[in-house]
Amino acid sequence: xxxxxxxxxxxxxxxxxxARDAAxxxxxxxxxxxxxxxxxxxxxxxxxxxxxxxxxxxxDFKLVRESLVERETLLRSxxxxxxxxxxxxxxxSGLRPYWLIRLGLLFYDYLGSRKLLEGTKxxxxxxxxxxxxxxxxxxxxxxxxxCWVEDSRMVVLNCRDAKNFGAxxxxxxxxxxxxxGKDYWNINLVNGRNKQRFSVKxxxxxxxxxxxxxxIIENNFNNITNSSLRLIRGSHIVVKSLFKxxxxxxxxxxxxxxxxxxxYEENYTLVGTTDIEHxxxxxxxxxxxxxxxxxxxxxxxxxxxxxxxxxxxxSFSGVRPLFDDQKTSAQKVTRDYVIKTVDENSxxxxxxxxxxxxxxxxxxxxKVLNELKPYLSIKKKWTQNSKLPGGNFEVHDFTxxxxxxSKKYNFLDRKWANRLIRAYGTEAKxxxxxxxxxxxxxxxxxxxxxxxxxxxxxxxxxxETVDDILWRRSKIGLRLDKNEVHKLxxxxxxxx
Numbered sequence: 001x002x003x004x005x006x007x008x009x010x011x012x013x014x015x016x017x018x019a020r021d022a023a024x025x026x027x028x029x030x031x032x033x034x035x036x037x038x039x040x041x042x043x044x045x046x047x048x049x050x051x052x053x054x055x056x057x058x059x060d061f062k063l064v065r066e067s068l069v070e071r072e073t074l075l076r077s078x079x080x081x082x083x084x085x086x087x088x089x090x091x092x093s094g095l096r097p098y099w100l101i102r103l104g105l106l107f108y109d110y111l112g113s114r115k116l117l118e119g120t121k122x123x124x125x126x127x128x129x130x131x132x133x134x135x136x137x138x139x140x141x142x143x144x145x146x147c148w149v150e151d152s153r154m155v156v157l158n159c160r161d162a163k164n165f166g167a168x169x170x171x172x173x174x175x176x177x178x179x180x181g182k183d184y185w186n187i188n189l190v191n192g193r194n195k196q197r198f199s200v201k202x203x204x205x206x207x208x209x210x211x212x213x214x215x216i217i218e219n220n221f222n223n224i225t226n227s228s229l230r231l232i233r234g235s236h237i238v239v240k241s242l243f244k245x246x247x248x249x250x251x252x253x254x255x256x257x258x259x260x261x262x263x264y265e266e267n268y269t270l271v272g273t274t275d276i277e278h279x280x281x282x283x284x285x286x287x288x289x290x291x292x293x294x295x296x297x298x299x300x301x302x303x304x305x306x307x308x309x310x311x312x313x314x315s316f317s318g319v320r321p322l323f324d325d326q327k328t329s330a331q332k333v334t335r336d337y338v339i340k341t342v343d344e345n346s347x348x349x350x351x352x353x354x355x356x357x358x359x360x361x362x363x364x365x366x367k368v369l370n371e372l373k374p375y376l377s378i379k380k381k382w383t384q385n386s387k388l389p390g391g392n393f394e395v396h397d398f399t400x401x402x403x404x405x406s407k408k409y410n411f412l413d414r415k416w417a418n419r420l421i422r423a424y425g426t427e428a429k430x431x432x433x434x435x436x437x438x439x440x441x442x443x444x445x446x447x448x449x450x451x452x453x454x455x456x457x458x459x460x461x462x463x464e465t466v467d468d469i470l471w472r473r474s475k476i477g478l479r480l481d482k483n484e485v486h487k488l489x490x491x492x493x494x495x496x
Contacts, residue, residue: 004030004168005376007187007202009175009216011035012042013151013358014337015208016158017365023165024386025369025379030200031159032173032189036468038155040282041210042358043472044318046236046260046273049074049082049359050146051112052335053250054258056104061111063336067359068112071147073384074362075116078157078391079398080425081150084117085262087248088130090138090302095252098140105144116395117145133243133303143247148262151358152472153423156461157388158361164389171462177220178205180348204372207352211282211321221342221350229354230324231279235287235317236272237295238264238478242303251302259298265475268313271295278319287315314478323354337364341371349375390425405429411438416448423474431456443491446484447476454491464496 006022008015011033019031033039051068052060075082089105091098105120123143125131131138159169172192178185184201191198209216214229242261249261257275264270274291292315296307323338337356343349351371356364366381393401398421406417409432420428431453435441442451449469457463457473466489470477480488 002030002200003184004028004200004202006030006204006206006372007032007175007178007185007200008206008208010208010210010212011037011155011159011169011171012040012208012210013038013155013158013361014210014353014356014364015206016155016162017361018206018208018368019162019167019169020158020165021362021365021369021381021383022372022378023162023167024382027376027378029162029167030170030202031162031167032170032175034172034174034192036171036465036472037159037169037462038152038472040285041318041320042155043152044234044236044285044316045151045358046234046262047149047151047270048085048146048260049149051108051359052357053104053108053144055335056107058334060334060336063334063360064108065111066363067357068108070359070363071112072114072116074149074359075147075395077383077386078154078388078425079393079395080390080401080422081153081157081388082147083395083398085146085148085248086118086143086246087146087250087260088123088125088128088141088143089250089252090125090131090134090141092138092252095254101142105142108144114145117147120144129245130247130249132245133305135302135304138302149358150423154358154388156473157390159462160389160460169462172464175209175216175220180344183347185348204349204351204375206368207350211319213321213352213354217352228324230322231277231282232320232322233276233278233285233317234273234320235276235291235295236270236315237287237292237312238268238270238314238316239307239311240269240313241267242269242299242305242307249302251298253298253301259295261299261303265478268478271299282319285317285319287317291317321355336360337367339364339367339371343375347375390427392426401426401428405432409435411436419448420453443487445480445488445491447479449474449476449480449488451491454488455495458492458495464492466492 005027006029008019008031019029023029049071051064055064109119121143123141125138125141163169174190174192176188176190178187185205187200207213207216251259262270292309300306335357338354340352341349362383401421402417405428406414444450457469463469463473
């Protein structure tokens with residue numbers, strides 16, 4: 001029976017971040033994920049690395065400060081999948097006063113200790129290009145910086161780095177149960193593909209199961225914590241582009257929420273998110289018709305173009321597994337993480353993770369490792385100045401990388417080269433290898449997704465299904481028709 005220092009349950013951003021940090025400190029790590037990496041909450045975010053401007057209203061200064069500092073740390077570590085955005089916040093005279101928003105944004109800049117990102121400024125929407133798609137009643141506003149992230153790819157890259165340090169990553173592997181022995185947890189896992197059960201041992205278990213964290217505790221560990229989870233659903237819609245400029249928008253709603261409208265995958269606009277208590281099936285989370293209506297109405301309050309449900313090309317939803325701090329309003333529940341450790345005779349800890357946001361996953365991982373210091377021999381922290389796979393370049397050198405790739409592989413058009421660098425950074429050359437022509441890349445499944453790239457994803461990124469590739473390793477699913485998807489599916493059936 002194989003022995004590990006850590007078993008990590010859950011292959012979302014928290015689990016993958018803990019796996020990477022722990023493996024890099026010399027621990028023997030096993031991560032099991034019941035589905036694909038980032039299949040649930042971690043691929044369903046608004047895809048922002050941000051401080052959370054609205055959290056200032058909840059006086060959550062610690063969370064905002066930590067998030068803003070992490071924003072630039074993460075930007076440096078993976079500049080291929082994280083990049084700066086400029087947001088425009090139109091002032092709505094019937095909601096928060098102008099001076100209060102201005103003060104909040106100045107505080108946002110101050111807390112963040114910015115070095116790479118541009119600061120806040122006021123804008124005249126009658127003359128500023130960002131005002132063109134907005135209704136005429138919005139005459140002034142603000143501009144500030146945050147960052148975009150390819151959320152599911154960030155999870156995969158953390159797992160890849162964990163594997164580089166010796167971690168074992170098992171996708172489609174179900175945690176069945178665990179019992180404390182003398183020196184180890186005795187753990188039973190199930191291979192989700194063939195339903196075969198197998199056993200391992202570990203000195204500690206980290207429960208990073210996200211929305212399922214409470215289920216894991218109640219079904220396997222006799223509900224040994226007094227903490228509970230609050231499940232808040234966040235839904236998004238993707239519509240055909242609502243505007244042609246480069247700006248991103250954040251809108252205030254009359255219910256106190258804020259809504260983002262962000263240029264997405266060249267031809268679309270991403271709109272979200274909602275905040276609704278989730279009571280249903282965790283394995284079938286959808287954006288409801290009511291949520292779609294809410295998001296459409298929100299953007300129609302600000303944009304001249306009147307959208308309707310027919311403009312929606314895709315929608316997605318995720319459940320945020322937040323720590324229940326007994327707040328009545330879903331939008332006021334803390335987004336901060338809470339770590340609860342339970343042991344027996346100062347041995348064999350179970351560490352349960354509640355809440356958290358993708359921006360602070362690295363700090364969460366460090367704190368989990370601190371929790372384990374009484375039980376395991378752990379080296380010093382190391383991730384702050386480290387690079388994720390493919391991110392070994394400076395933030396301002398992205399265009400240079402695209403130029404170099406286009407020059408080396410002159411059969412790629414610039415849009416294709418840009419996509420490859422955005423997804424894989426410096427590893428794009430590893431995928432293309434010694435290719436000298438398009439034919440060397442094998443079959444093209446559509447939108448320049450080639451056989452060579454698909455095989456690389458299978459061999460290096462745990463991709464097995466059409467959805468793994470088209471919706472989590474990329475968003476090419478927005479582009480392909482049914483015949484192209486079927487062609488890819490037939491190819492995967494032969495290879496996986």
